[in-house]
Amino acid sequence: MEQNDEEESDIVHLTGYKLYILTFGLTLAAMLMMLNASIVATAIPEISKYFQSISDIGWYGTVGGIGGAGLMNGALTIIASAAPVVKRPLLVGTIMSVAVVGQAVGPLIGGAFTQYATWRRYERKKFKVHKTWKELFFALDLIGFSLFAPACIMFLMALQWGGIEHPWISATILGLFSVSIATPIVFAFWEQRVGKDAMIPIAMLKKRVVYSSCLTALLQMGSLLLVTYYLPIWFQSVKQVGPTMSGIMILPTFLSQIPTAGISSVLVTRLEYYLPWAMVGSAITAIGSGLMGNFKPNTSEAEWICYQILGGAGRGIVLQIPVIATQAILKPSEIAVGSALVVLFQLFGGAIFISCGQTIFTNRLMGALQRFAPEVDAALVVKWGATQLKEAVPPESLDHVLEAYNYALIGTFLIYYLGAAGAFVSFFTSTGMGWKSLKKTNTVNLLA
Secondary structure: OHHHHHHHHOOOOOOHHHHHHHHHHHHHHHHHHHHHHHOOHHHHHHHHHHHOOOOOHHHHHHHHHHHHHHHHHHHHHHHHHHOOOOOHHHHHHHHHHHHHHHHHHHHHHHHHHHHHOOHHHOOOOOOOOOOOHHHHHHHOOHHHHHHHHHHHHHHHHHHHHEOOOEOOOOHHHHHHHHHHHHHHHHHHHHHHHHHHHOOOOHHHHOOHHHHHHHHHHHHHHHHHHHHHHHHHHHHHHOOOOOHHHHHHHOHHHHHOHHHHHHHHHHHHHHHOOOHHHHHHHHHHHHHHHHHHHHOOOOOOHHHHHHHHHHHHHHHHHHOOHHHHHHHHHOOHHHHHHHHHHHHHHHHHHHHHHHHHHHHHHHHHHHHHHHHHOOOOOHHHHHHHOHHHHHHHOOHHHHHHHHHHHHHHHHOOOOOOOOHHHHHHHHHHHHHHHOOOOOOOOOOOOOOO
């Protein structure tokens, strides 16, 4: 810890208007990134109708998070380098809370484009890499990446195909799971050999605060993205509303995050301890997500609004805590990699939860249609998607099909599955962050 303080004392931090301008720019970038991540949420039912497939939902969030990882990690790393540690909780909280505005507006814009324009008008851009291949090879640990990326892809493919494209006990699924488990073992040995220049430094990941923060970030972000992607489907299928209205109806989830993120950041800054807020936020999120398991076709507005507010408030309290905890415990030279680990686990958690949610939803929907509406063609209903149920099924069977959709969707919210279970487990993983004060007496502060 003394070594951390000595290294921190050698850094000259920004103050005054320079720090505020920097924070404003980073906040704007983070907000646009979150808008980009959530804009597709309300368009998913329409996209699934266009491609006549609901089994590809899991890939939308996975691909969409690739660029966002660099933006968010860059913003958090810059703040860690520019601001003293005692000010970081407030600044990180500001970035995260305002970024939620983009996450709230995204579904509205996506719904409007889907309903009144077309989602196919998004532009595709190409970005040039200005480093040589040799520099990139050594700087990015491409050997480690070539082991890590295929393992993640095979694991996600196994989750998405299991029970849908292939039986769980088929050679394809078992082979994907086997290789996706064996490859990380080789990856771990390689990273241990590379040492501090590894893509994921094993020595850093072994620190209790770091791995606890990463697991908490994985579970919380996974729970959030699960709701972000599947709650609009519930509104559009079970409540039979349009994409724009579903974007409005999901607003309580995001709007409740904004004030609680700001409040928790102020409290962490004033009281200098972050662990209580991580535990409280995880507990509130688990309760809100668990209550979503009570959703029914006749659920009142007051209920689904209150449940969303409860879950969103909990996430607002806890989402920035893993970053704050990691930056507080690591040396300044390690903060960039530590923040990258937290963001990596956040996005990986989102990909895992969305893929698992898609598998649960598809499998439960097929079974529920046979149970609640055996007279309809289940394969045809699944193929048509949520937005054309009235056209795909006879009027006398519509209520039964809606009941089947509700049964399938709450399986992704219910505590026995993902949403609440992830938040519940994060309550225990957050305890590993420890009771650490953020106050640093040796930090150089130019306010004097």
